[in-house]
Amino acid sequence: SQTIHQWPATLVQPVGSPLSLECTVEGTSNPNLYWYRQAAGRGLQLLFYSIGIDQISSEVPQNLSASRPQDRQFILSSKKLLLSDSGFYLCAWSKGLGDEQYFGPGTRLTVT
């Protein structure tokens, strides 16, 4: 069966510090991968999605970036965090285009 992992689970970082969030998927190959952000009490905002290694699309211009160095690994990064980057970051995967997405446990980021 497939599983999706995210770490860390929680993170508190000062403004201006770098960020690296990691997501890995097990039990499937060539998944589509997604990064979402959810502000407190709000809906989901799609940040990035990837259909393959080094194939990443950005949905929202911002100071975040994403990389996919391996087939089942998706990384969200920032060089300098802003207060507005605080939120709940969710990674998801799907088998194919427009298919059901399966979500990881999430990372709660607080920028102070």
Next chain:
Amino acid sequence: ELKVEQNPLFLSMQEGKNYTIYCNYSTTSDRLYWYRQDPGKSLESLFVLLSNGAVKQEGRLMASLDTKARLSTLHITAAVHDLSATYFCAVDIQGGSEKLVFGKGTKLTVNP
């Protein structure tokens, strides 16, 4: 651009009552998903609706899809406190897309 609208966004109901959450979308699609999110947690898949007229039921929840009306409903029967959560619908653009478009979510509170 595909828009997905859920209503109501907030719903407070008594245990034992019935209610329906609506998900309207703005363009043709024949794949729709319902998710549940408990406070502070990730999204959990509830229903996958893949064709016009599809109906799925799980316990006190029943979801249906009318692709001609571009409408899905999530019906709650005899609500119980454990159903308190936020419910999201998500729609795939017909013809396949790397991504789903999510509604803003309906926060359901079931009061004893």
